[in-house]
Amino acid sequence: MNHPFLNDTFAPDWDALTPDHVVADITVALEQAQARIDALGGLAAESLSFENSFLALEAATEPLTKAWGKVNHLDSVNNSAELREAINQMLPAVSSFSAAIPLNDKLYTVLRAAAGTSEVAGLKGAKRRFVDETLAEFREQGAELSAPHKERLMALKQALAAKTQKFSENVLDSTNRYEKIVEDEGLLQGLPESAKAAALQSARSKGLGTDQHPVWRFTLHMPSLLPVLKYLDNREIRREVYEAFSGTGADPEHDNTHLIWEILALRREQARLLGKDQFADVVLERRMAKNGAKALSFVEDLHDRVVDAFDNDVRELEEFAAGRAGTPVAHLEPWDSSYWSEKLQKARYDLDDEELRPYFSIDGVIKGAFGLAAKVFGISVVERTGARKPQVWHPEVRFYDINDTASGVRLGSFYADWHPRETKRGGAWMNPFSTGDRSGGAAEPHLGVICGNLTAPVGDGAALLTHREVQTIFHEFGHLLHHILGEVEVKSLNGTE
The missing domain is CATH 3.40.390.10 (Collagenase (Catalytic Domain))
Structure with missing residues (x-):
């Protein structure tokens, strides 16, 4: 059987990478990877070397990583119902396989034994770092947990993979669900000609409007959204578009609210299983911040250093907007901030981003x-x-x-x-x-x-x-x-x- 996702040519044959091959190809990749992992776990201590342990582990999962990477790439750039179905069918198996690697007692024993050999102990540079990072990754992902805790950790990671995938699908669907059709060009005062032309082209691509009766279509994609918020004089349209954007993933059909809470709860339980107070500690342990408390402290310190300047900028913008509009100084709504910021920049510096295009x-x-x-x-x-x-x-x-x-x-x-x-x-x-x-x-x-x-x-x-x-x-x-x-x-x- 042909397995195009497993084809290891330098430049993939994208035409052949269709959703109907995902399940079969990833299943084969999982089976092959598991066989390599099992073989690694059976190595005798006296035969161990850097190449047949640590490098072999890297090589064991490379074909699966490449194949699944192509699947996820297509999910990001060419999403379809058929591809989603295939991904969601294979996601439990892929996430379980990945989560199981650091929880594999035999494999972890082999790696620790290999690390103790004179060859591996004497490594320097990138190879030394690879050994250290691999062992640290195993420990941080639960290699030394009890059997019941390992089983629960596997279940948590599988659940998280499914829920975060659904979250992403909801964001894409919710983004594409919204469109604002404007039939009266008079409502587009202030909008740059480039944005109007793009909106007109967008409408025509959907079969909307004619040369005699043009309409303009706006979406939540950034090149369409940002000019509306920055330039459009019509405040009600700005408000509508902003609220639609801020409501991405919150409409009834694609509501992520419950998923957010479920993901947070699962991450918290995962962190506690791994001996951490919070999920941020899990993510940051081998990064510069080291833990969530330090990262939060950095952000709070930054806030304290800039808050006065920020408040001054906000007050200045509110005063400018009130002066231009002839209204009392008042709090600016979020759909007004970009609009008046652009006006202030133009008034003070004679600078307009559109003129730079x-x-x-x-x-x-x-x-x-x-x-x-x-x-x-x-x-x-x-x-x-x-x-x-x-x-x-x-x-x-x-x-x-x-x-x-x-x-x-x-x-x-x-x-x-x-x-x-x-x-x-x-x-x-x-x-x-x-x-x-x-x-x-x-x-x-x-x-x-x-x-x-x-x-x-x-x-x-x-x-x-x-x-x-x-x-x-x-x-x-x-x-x-x-x-x-x-x-x-x-x-x-x-x-x-």
Whole structure:
């Protein structure tokens, strides 16, 4: 049987990665991974080495991680009812497998024994860190719990996986559920022409309006939402759109309220099982903050340092809004803050983000980011087009190679998917698809993806970005470079891993 999600070609065959293959392919990947884990747990103490224990554990789950990563990526960028059904069918098994690894007594015994050998004890650098991090991960995820507590922890993680998946589905569905159709152009006073053109195009894409009787469609996707809140003079429409946005995941059909409380309760119980006061302590133990109390203290200290300046800014904005509107100074509603902030910025500094858009065409911004990286890191970023371009999951997606300028060696490649779609989750992110072997010999290239929800082009014109969106491109490209330029000899420690 063909298993396209398990195909280990560098650039995936996205056309073949259809929902009907998910269950069979992930089932096979789970079986193979479990067989490798079982074999690891049966190793004799006298045969142990770094390679056949710690590195073998990393390799044991790599095919499953890659396959499930492709499934989750498609869930983020090309969601469908069929894909959701397949994911939810396999999610219990995948989450149970992942949760069971650090709870495996035989495996943990093997790793501790391997760590005690003279070879592993003498490791330095990345290999030493990998050993230490692996053992710490096992301990923190319950390796030393009693059998009943391990069983309960498994159940908690399985429940959390299901509930957080449903939470994400509700957010996407709730976001797509809302649309505001405006039939009277007079209600769009103050809205930039670029936003009006995009709203008109959005309406026409849904078969709404005609050339003779145009209508304008607004959604909760950021490129549509933000111009309304910042520029639209009509306060009632601003209020309606803001309340719809703040109510994402709260409408009766997609209400996440009960899920939030259930997730919090499950996380709290998980933390208590692991000997922590709160879930934040579990997450932060090996991060800079170390625990929830320290993180909260940092935030509260920051609040105390900025609150006076913030209050002054708020009061100044309220006074400005009252002066312009000819009304008494009063508290600004959340759908008014961005609007009056933009007015104040224009009045005080003659600065308007919309006037900057022509300078920030997406191709120009990308060229600038790539050019800067070329100077700093000695690389070239080259787009593959035409017959050289591999398969992608949507026609808008681009594909690039990153090469070392001096040697011409390809360091890695990446996909870029910049614009919103109804089948795509919100936000911006970078993910690694695969990490090449850099442990010796010829270096294998890395593969990654950067995604965003930036202003889309209108018609045949270029996509013109806000300054904030320019920052997003540089931010995500920075994460991508962290992955692609990584030279760490242990895959799971490379880049953003």
